[in-house]
């Protein structure tokens with residue numbers, strides 16, 4: 011197939027995991043192709059370019075500009091298009107993240123190209139490659155092929171294993187000069203919530219609470235369990251609507267879509283809109299006092315009991331390990 015451009019993501023000066031997963035996806039599509047990693051942003055991007063090479067990219071291109079310090083649609087489209095024009099790749103891979111969901115269709119429309127978004131699995135390689143993505147809120151999957159034009163995909167974080175880091179690898183990191191101007195929006199300040207520890211969409215372990223936790227304080231034992239496991243806390247819309255937690259924690263059809271290795275659903279009934287955001291998790295544990303709760307139909311392990319007894323007992327056991 012040829013040359014692949016993988017567009018990376020940076021947060022607080024560090025590459026997000028999905029950047030490495032993009033490289034793995036490009037390699038899976040064409041083992042012998044060239045993988046060029048792009049980093050768009052401000053600050054020391056050259057070291058990030060080298061890091062991407064250690065994760066398997068052949069070389070890196072960076073666009074550094076003060077107007078790329080924070081993500082804006084206008085700024086990032088200008089930077090990405092400059093790299094695409096220079097490299098003229100056969101394929102483009104981005105993460106299916108908030109940034110990727112905003113940027114990819116804008117680039118596809120500028121290139122007059124197709125786009126397969128939210129890919130969770132790649133089957134085959136080369137000319138026989140097929141892209142698998144969930145549809146109807148995860149109730150079914152479709153397999154897509156690209157018949158002409160660029161292979162342009164976005165991949166759902168946490169679905170394709172990133173390559174091993176190889177610190178002995180090094181390569182060429184080239185600067186692309188772009189005068190990023192005429193932004194219609196400028197981000198003056200980013201205020202992050204203090205609770206934002208592990209990023210929910212990239213977390214390997216999630217402890218999610220529902221209306222069953224009964225109050226904001228009811229989330230405290232869930233935070234303790236998440237801390238003991240090194241995971242993040244999420245929630246159902248039921249919990250967010252009731253004011254027990256912030257909407258940024260909401261998982262589901264109208265919230266975040268997550269695919270952790272372990273998802274612990276606590277006091278969540280398992281409405282279809284919630285399952286849409288988490289049913290692809292690798293191992294699901296449900297804690298609910300109602301043995302008939304729908305969440306048990308998708309759970310690998312179920313605990314029927316009062317969450318206020320079960321969760322602290324679990325935390326204690328895990329801390330004792």
Ligand code: FAD
Nearest residue numbers: 220221222246247248262263264265277279283284299317
């Ligand atoms: P409930 O359904 O009230 O379940 C609470 C559960 O807690 C029950 O199963 C109960 O047995 C259990 N429980 C109570 N006390 C205890 C205890 N002490 N110990 C153990 N278990 C206990 N929902 C989402 O989550 N995400 C979405 O993105 C989303 N999008 C939606 C979009 C649309 C268009 C619509 C219409 C709905 C959407 N919903 C979404 C809402 C969804 O339909 C449900 O209403 C919601 O998921 C219910 O949240 P819950 O499971 O926390 O609450």
